Amino acid sequence: MTKTPEELRGQVAEARERLGATVEELAAKADVKGRAQHRAAEVRDQMQHTASHAAHLVHDKTPEQVRTAASRAAETGRRRPAPVAVVGGLLVLAAVMVLRGRHSAVAHPGARRR
Template sequence: MTQPPQDEPTADSPEELRRQVERTRHELGGTVEALAAKTDVKARAQEKATALKEQAGTTAAHLSEQARTKAAEAAHLLEEKVPGPVKDTAAAAAVQVRARAGQAEQLWQEKAPRQVRDRRGALIGAAAAIALVCLLLRRGKK
């Protein structure tokens, strides 16, 4: 017969021997399951991919928050540094551009042919650029 392990006492009764065998089977089953899990490459790769995806999401959220904070700080610094008259001029120009854009839109809908309306975005951009150039030229003359 085989010798019992050195660290385990021998069983005194058949019932004790059955308990030892059952415990050993249970431990062996756990060991086999752990080894099987280590050899399941597909499952391990999926677990790693899930972990990396979660980490990337967390990092992206953190970086997005940092970007928002930095943008807010930059906007605040810019607002502090821009002189009051420039802010007033920019606000007045924005009001004028909005008013002229509304007038242009109304005129556009009334008179522009369909082919021209289809290219409305490019034309509005050009009109805004022209208005901006006019304002800058007017400011330079003062």
Template sequence: MTQDKPHTGDEATPATDEPRAQVEATREELGETVEALAAKADVKTRAEEKTAQAQAQLRDKASHVVHVVQDKTPEPVREKAGQGLQAARANRAPLLAAAGALIALLLIRRSRKHR
């Protein structure tokens, strides 16, 4: 004969274990769905991520273009460009003054044409 164990009420029966497991799985799925929707709704963060990605792509393209131009530019031209850059850095104040004067002259001429 079999002895029956006394029922304490703490043991989970197979009939109640399955629905509980389903409820727990559904809760986890719902939590993941809510997190995904919250991430999609965060427009500012998504825009910042896309902006950072675009900046990185632009930097990569610019670097590539610089290398291509350097490779294709003849050595004498590169030397002259380097000398011009050094001269501009050494004489910033006069160069900026000349650029300002040129811009002022162009603005004056433009305003006289519109009268």
């Protein structure tokens, strides 16, 4: 069966379309940087969504009095950052000392404290 020139042109056009699509797919797969950037954007968006969801959960579960006190403390920290930083540092130091003492007592129950 002999094909007409019109049928041949149609087949050539279809083959060109398929070839063009294949080339585009291969180019997309070869674009490692673009794929990495796209994946990084997806991960960033997912993390932002997760963080936002967690923030809402914490806000919803935190009693109003605690939120108010935290808000006041944050405002004080913005107005007077140095004293707040010193107090915060002292609290961290105290927590570390308490935790180290507990760890030592658990690890060496018979040991005497100095």
